[in-house]
Amino acid sequence: MKRITDVASIAGIGETDYVRGTNKSARALILEAAVAACHDAGIETESVDGVVIPYSDVTNEDFVSALGIRDLKFHAHVNIGGASATAGVLMAAGAIAAGLADRIIVSTGWTGYSGLRFGAGNPELIRSQKLPGADFRTNLEFPYGMIVPMQWYSLHANRWFHETKADPSGMETVALTTRRHAQLNPKAYMRGRPMTQEDYQSSPFVVKPFRLYDICIETDAAAAVLVMRSDEARDYGRHSPIYIAGGAEGHANHPDDLISRPDILNMGITKAAPRALESAGITLKEIDFAEIYDCFTFIVLRQLEEIGFCKRGESPEFVKNGRISLGGELPINTHGGLLSQAHVLGMNHVVEAVRQLRGDAGTAQVNNAHIGLVTGYGDFGDGSIIILHN
Template sequence: MRRSLSDQVCIVGVGETDFVRGTDKSLTQLLTEAAVNACKDAGIHPSEIDGVINPWRYNVRCEDLVAGLGIKELKFSGRSEMGGASAIAAIQQAALAVEHGVAEYVVVATGQKGYSGPRLGGTDPRILDYNNTIMPNPEYRDNMEYPYGVMVPMQYFSLHANRWFYEYNPDPIGMQIVAMTCREHAHNNSKAYMKGRAMTEEDYQNSPMLVTPFRLFDCSLEIDGAGAVIVTSKRNAHRFKKPIYIAGIAEGHPNQPDDMPTRSDILDMGIKYAAPRAFEMAGISRDEIDFAEIYDCFTFIVLRQIEEMGFCERGEAPDFVKNGRITYGGQLPINTHGGLLSQAHIVGINHVVEGVHQLRGESGIAQVQDAKIGLVTGYGDMGDGSIAILHN
């Protein structure tokens, strides 16, 4: 019989840095700060950490956190190179490590200097070299895409988005609804970079079209910051006041995961394969989800994940998000903290942090009433997906 991770592992600490545009701190400092904050949240000394995972390709090495945290013995280290799907995939790795007794407390810490470092909105000519450090198969990118002007993520994903619009003719209003909902939710989050910065329908419609169909406000924020999550097994749960259990977790990959145009179905996404496994592990239905923190590097990615997870059929997500369904009090509140679109883009680990806060009842005026089960997703590279179903 296949052994399940369901309810064998819990998240006992979460932490973040401030989210800013402009910092003198190194990425190592940011990750260490987030990890220390997670330890404070859990009520453990950082030296108790004996496992470290740094998701995403260009982060600091696991060893770089040992001195800063005062780790006495590093028993487990790992990486997860799936772009924005990395954080949850790394939590799955951490869950396996603690459930099998390889380590007791594993910290998953990630983030980025998305504003102070090389960035798409900047003028640093090294951005294409940088892009080759975070995307799969740089040889393919160099020889088959860059010569034709396909150079950055919004261009890659526009191929997917335009095919979706061509095949299913979804209502474009769906992207605006996602953008404006995330902005409204950010106003209820003191840590959100866009708190207090209003967005009207006119603001959205008048924002520049960067790559069809993506306007400026369809794109996530360039921010400096980091987040961290501490994972342990249920045998240690008695030490903590509010452990949040992992009911189901999975990662998934599209066919030909290093490229989109050569797939038999350009709309194929890893979340389509991961979500059924996570729901099966958790033993729940989609109707039982109280809120969802859905990876939102671009507005359309939220819509497509809603479809591929089975909440509706392809092309139907814009109708699904209408009429207040994805805001507080709706059937499926999403990105209750503002998301990557309006809180901060720190590679999605802030979605996990928010999910934990919601299930502890700590989200203040952004709190989803009676939240018991939450869903968090990751999306990365050319369509990799990850998903965690959490409960209190």
């Protein structure tokens, strides 16, 4: 058992509505989710003493003002794209284990639909994306039309298919499974919009090899968790604490540039996963469910491989025959994920893991859920992973 193991717990969760179309700013959404997480935990917002800010530009002062925080003892910004939320929860656990603060809000969100959309072709995209290696993008990629995440991911995907001869139908399995799970989730944007195999196969290619249904949805959304010292959470919390058993962050080689990365299949989570399992003192076999960052169906397959559930190229086989569905051996993205619930920068994956471990997932409940895993994937291959248990 490491210093961080089980010292901190997630005691509260908060979410805004998940919509496409809002007048609210990202900041307003993020602050609202934070307040909701405090209420869920049963604590006064004023008593929060730490804040971790994944991805967004909201400031620690914004949180102090909005929550009435009396004495902020710790704050941090985490900027590794979609890996930030999960890494942020881990950072909060670390700060608590170090005694820097006792009640830390981790809140993120954006106006992914009403603000600048990745799919929209707006000229602002070449000016406003916050990206590592910004000069490489501006001077060597944007002039050739290589501008948005789905294009970077396609570079990885096409090489993966070439090297491993992996079966592309694996992507379809992930798309159909997450859409099916979304039908059971009250907050899922795609609830009431089931997807058939015909629907998937007739959806157009946007950037090869990705069809429209291989790509996450654009939503306005925020979500937050309140991380507390486990002993306090046991004594004062409204819910049973969900323990943070361990986790890790990892970065790909050449993290600022996919194109020059000697092995473009190299990913941060390859380095993070063994560290996370070791820190939590568990093996993969003990994981009951996994919420895997799913901006693209393809990257779910790759994370399953790099975490070690199967070998490179074998994930399409691994996900077949209902293994990753509710009721299967390793249910994943039980809320529908970024693909079918909402894009909340992966914080919705943390929230869903907590619901599963509380036994609050309703018809989507994983039976005997005891240990869950959540991942984040960011920018050009940053990876984060946390392991939670009840």
